[in-house]
Amino acid sequence: MKNLLVLGAGACAAAAVSVGLLGAGVASADDAVVGQTFADAKAALSQQGMSAQVATTVGDRKDWNECIVTSATPASSIDGFGESKGGVMNVNLNCYAKYGTALWPGYSLQSPTGRKMYEADLAAKEQREAQQAAAQQQAEAAELAGEDAQVAGE
Incomplete structure (x- = not known):
């Protein structure tokens, strides 16, 4: 009788583990x-x-x-x-909206989720602005180089 109880308890434990593993996915x-x-x-x-x-x-x-x-x-x-x-x-x-502003409701900037979204958007904005500034400087440098070449050719 004791063996049946132990066997039954072992089978229940194995079933619980397998159900837990299936649910984990x-x-x-x-x-x-x-x-x-x-x-x-x-x-x-x-x-x-x-x-x-x-x-x-x-x-x-x-x-x-x-x-x-x-x-x-x-x-x-x-x-x-x-x-x-x-x-x-x-x-x-x-x-x-992702995070709340004066015009749009959303996550509070005081919440971890709202703060994370806001900081990610701010970093993306700063990166875009840096890329635009670099492109503008490169265009201005190319324009100056073209003017210098034109002056030298005259």
């Missing part, structure tokens, strides 16, 4: 898409053999493909007709 899929745009999340889930289904949206300032995924959970694997429809991820979208 799905958990990583939903964590991986949080913070991405819906378009990027759809592409990432597609590479994993899954599809994205919008569960909820907050805000109406953007097209769905530009909205930010705020959370994701695996959809029920059985539909209303009792048929399996695995491989679907329910996503919740924030369709406001």
